[in-house]
Amino acid sequence: MVTPYDLVFLHRDADTEDSGPRLAEVNSAFAEARVAGVPVVPVQETEAWLLTDEQAIRDVVGRPSGKTPLGLPKLQRIEAAKQPKEILARACVAASESSGKRLRRVRRDFGLHRSTLLERLDPDGPVSSLPSFQRLVKDTTTAVQACLGGRAHSGENGAIFRT
Template sequence: MRTTVRGLFVAEGSSDHPLAGIAELLFRDRGVDLRLTMPPFEQLRGVPKDVESRVEAGLRLMGNQVDLVVVHRDADNVGRAVRHEEIAGALRKTDAPVWCPIIPVRMTEAWLLLDEVLIRQIAGNPRGKAALGLPKIQEVEKVADPKELLRSALISAAESTGRRRDRDAKRFNQQRRQLLERLDRHGPVSKLSSWQQLLADVDAVAT
């Protein structure tokens, strides 16, 4: 792949946009200057949420001047293999060039449950001692609802009460985004199978 690459990023939602920055860093680690564009699909009328429709819309917006398409989809309950084939099937129906999947297991939130120190910092109570109920590395990809567990951990970490607790609970989307923006790609997440698969997928495209 050439040194400078123009890419299209398609995620499940706008809160997942920080994954584009992570993808750019992973490619940069391999000597590829990837520049991802994230079209505001939520603001575009008539663009369905499925991968095929969003990729087609993104390609049109970029005048088909795209070298790489990066697609994010959580594995959820169907598993990585099924999700990968779902993405591949959708892209076969488009004019997408080379592509790279980002498929967290089971959800992106699982990647955010491994850094207790950062969770306490984002919750605004870095010296807190409350138990957060975080899973061990070998268990995190088996958690049934990592999003709800992350929400609970952030509330517990804040150790707030009354109206402040209610306000803290409403900050989840913002806090989740901050955690994703500050995800340490060399930290505990690097031991997860879904992350290692992401690195393999990046390697396959970058080399």
């Protein structure tokens, strides 16, 4: 199969603390399609990466100076936290320090808040300490180097980078 793309990123949440099976699934898809690819596999759910920055959560809901505790897991425990999407939703509600109509709006706009947090995610910020994010950065760097150098390379987790 010939593809018009030099590099494909395929996102799949691990849905567990063990990203190995999901990485194997994604890499198998790359091999079958015969495309150069980088697996984007957050441990648990993508929202886990968004739990790393309390200030960003406060900013996105419009309460940058808020003081209410958000109930976020410690950085070293984020990838072990179950249901990061629900944790993030509760953190947005807590950060809003709202009630009534404004609280309903914060709950309704959760998808927008999540999207904004993803757009603003600082790759050099706290998320850079999470192993799944470190793997993404390393695989992306390796893949880009392989594309630029015109060679095939296999990444640490089995990702196939071909040009």
